[in-house]
Amino acid sequence: MADKTTYHFELEMKVRDYEVDYEGIVNNAVYLNYMEHTRHEFCENAGLSFAKMHESGIDPVLRRAEVDYIHPLRSGDRFISCLKMTREGARFIFVQAIYRLPDHQQILRARITVASLEHGKVGRGDALAEVFADYLK
Amino acid sequence: MADKTTYHFELEMKVRDYEVDYEGIVNNAVYLNYMEHTRHEFCENAGLSFAKMHESGIDPVLRRAEVDYIHPLRSGDRFISCLKMTREGARFIFVQAIYRLPDHQQILRARITVASLEHGKVGRGDALAEVFADYLK
Amino acid sequence: MADKTTYHFELEMKVRDYEVDYEGIVNNAVYLNYMEHTRHEFCENAGLSFAKMHESGIDPVLRRAEVDYIHPLRSGDRFISCLKMTREGARFIFVQAIYRLPDHQQILRARITVASLEHGKVGRGDALAEVFADYLK
Amino acid sequence: MADKTTYHFELEMKVRDYEVDYEGIVNNAVYLNYMEHTRHEFCENAGLSFAKMHESGIDPVLRRAEVDYIHPLRSGDRFISCLKMTREGARFIFVQAIYRLPDHQQILRARITVASLEHGKVGRGDALAEVFADYLK
Numbered sequence: 001m002a003d004k005t006t007y008h009f010e011l012e013m014k015v016r017d018y019e020v021d022y023e024g025i026v027n028n029a030v031y032l033n034y035m036e037h038t039r040h041e042f043c044e045n046a047g048l049s050f051a052k053m054h055e056s057g058i059d060p061v062l063r064r065a066e067v068d069y070i071h072p073l074r075s076g077d078r079f080i081s082c083l084k085m086t087r088e089g090a091r092f093i094f095v096q097a098i099y100r101l102p103d104h105q106q107i108l109r110a111r112i113t114v115a116s117l118e119h120g121k122v123g124r125g126d127a128l129a130e131v132f133a134d135y136l137k
Numbered sequence: 138m139a140d141k142t143t144y145h146f147e148l149e150m151k152v153r154d155y156e157v158d159y160e161g162i163v164n165n166a167v168y169l170n171y172m173e174h175t176r177h178e179f180c181e182n183a184g185l186s187f188a189k190m191h192e193s194g195i196d197p198v199l200r201r202a203e204v205d206y207i208h209p210l211r212s213g214d215r216f217i218s219c220l221k222m223t224r225e226g227a228r229f230i231f232v233q234a235i236y237r238l239p240d241h242q243q244i245l246r247a248r249i250t251v252a253s254l255e256h257g258k259v260g261r262g263d264a265l266a267e268v269f270a271d272y273l274k
Numbered sequence: 275m276a277d278k279t280t281y282h283f284e285l286e287m288k289v290r291d292y293e294v295d296y297e298g299i300v301n302n303a304v305y306l307n308y309m310e311h312t313r314h315e316f317c318e319n320a321g322l323s324f325a326k327m328h329e330s331g332i333d334p335v336l337r338r339a340e341v342d343y344i345h346p347l348r349s350g351d352r353f354i355s356c357l358k359m360t361r362e363g364a365r366f367i368f369v370q371a372i373y374r375l376p377d378h379q380q381i382l383r384a385r386i387t388v389a390s391l392e393h394g395k396v397g398r399g400d401a402l403a404e405v406f407a408d409y410l411k
Numbered sequence: 412m413a414d415k416t417t418y419h420f421e422l423e424m425k426v427r428d429y430e431v432d433y434e435g436i437v438n439n440a441v442y443l444n445y446m447e448h449t450r451h452e453f454c455e456n457a458g459l460s461f462a463k464m465h466e467s468g469i470d471p472v473l474r475r476a477e478v479d480y481i482h483p484l485r486s487g488d489r490f491i492s493c494l495k496m497t498r499e500g501a502r503f504i505f506v507q508a509i510y511r512l513p514d515h516q517q518i519l520r521a522r523i524t525v526a527s528l529e530h531g532k533v534g535r536g537d538a539l540a541e542v543f544a545d546y547l548k
Binding site: 075 | 173212
């Protein structure tokens with residue numbers, strides 16, 4: 001990767017034509033779908049799906065999204081969606097990026113801030129931190 | 138497959154959490170997205186992407202969709218989306234089905250009717266039929 | 275209306291640009307969103323929102339959708355989405371149509387079949403039928 | 412408004428049930444759809460729809476989105492989506508916010524940065540600035 005970030009997780013995906021708008025490029029909101037799916041796959045991969053979290057009373061909620069749109073994806077493009085997770089007190093930060101394949105052109109970078117709702121109230125995030133201890137060192 | 142249909146194309150996919158609604162099941166409109174994506178991948182695989190068709194003045198358009206919803210998909214489910222293509226005069230029929238993995242529970246079956254717009258007017262479909270000749274025998 | 279159907283409910287809406295695909299027309303799955311929203315508004319208007327039904331253990335589920343796509347909607351188009359409800363045994367049928375404004379060009383007609391899940395099992399639909407008694411006469 | 416910003420445009424909307432996810436709240440990506448629709452309605456209202464811009468070779472493109480998610484919208488909620496436009500050199504900034512009705516609880520605030528592509532190349536934005544001269548004073 002050009003930006004030297006060491007990511008914790010990578011997911012390969014492909015643009016679907018219904019995600020492309022009248023300008024022929026992926027609509028800006030769809031990238032948030034891609035990034036959410038990447039976070040959920042990362043969590044499931046670490047052993048804790050969002051469905052399981054929800055059942056046990058924990059709901060990670062988005063607090064802030066900062067997204068830089070660098071280059072658009074188009075119909076048929078393949079890409080990898082990357083993620084690195086860090087903790088800042090009660091909040092979790094996901095540094096995310098999307099690169100087009102096969103040329104690794106950077107498409108987007110983002111910083112997503114998530115809080116942990118525990119039974120409907122903002123929690124300290126310790127339950128989540130324990131699950132992701134290997135990544136948060 | 139339980140229904141013995143011989144499909145021309147199969148695509149494995151996985152439910153993304155943003156496709157699931159407040160009842161915990163995939164929203165009914167999302168299955169049309171899955172089926173469209175399957176048709177487009179089939180066409181691309183056969184050598185003719187929708188983007189290329191559009192550039193050459195051919196736009197396949199949906200005329201009719203008949204969809205039977207048999208069993209819902211849920212968060213995290215993997216599935217295969219299958220397709221068989223036939224021609225009826227100027228129209229192309231896609232018989233489509235979705236099966237959950239790994240148990241092959243049938244989720245949905247559908248019959249999708251597509252006409253071929255050629256430079257904005259309804260065409261006879263001969264250009265498309267030529268590309269898909271191997272399947273339409 | 276050109277087709278003389280007497281509808282129970284009409285909802286005016288407007289195409290949003292993110293609903294339009296690379297061909298400049300509303301994507302076929304989006305019409306299912308429009309029709310679902312119309313059914314939900316109809317129910318809420320009759321005194322029973324889907325959220326309330328869900329809380330009381332009743333979940334209407336789609337069993338079959340038959341949709342005829344007659345003419346596409348484009349960016350900026352206003353339209354009315356119409357609905358008529360009937361009952362066939364344990365199933366409810368919604369006859370739906372969309373007309374462009376102001377010229378009343380028919381865009382789509384559909385027949386949507388819904389069953390009533392009561393606490394997770396297929397029910398006889400009597401609870402729903404009571405709420406909609408005025409329409410089902 | 413609690414935050415005293417003077418907005419150039421307000422649009423009233425209502426949550427549609429298909430926009431709500433398994434947690435019972437509007438999915439984070441959907442707010443970007445709401446905000447895009449608000450920008451497009453604002454432009455159309457000012458006499459320049461995105462479709463017309465696209466035809467004349469001008470495509471506003473998102474460069475950066477900063478979004479603070481303050482409180483979630485739920486099924487059935489009505490809300491107003493507000494917008495103020497400013498210019499910073501070749502870029503246009505949309506300060507946007509969403510408030511729930513009728514209690515004016517703030518749901519979201521955002522700062523959206525847009526560049527003007529003119530015939531595929533980044534432009535100085537003068538054409539757009541002229542159209543919106545009344546707002547950019």
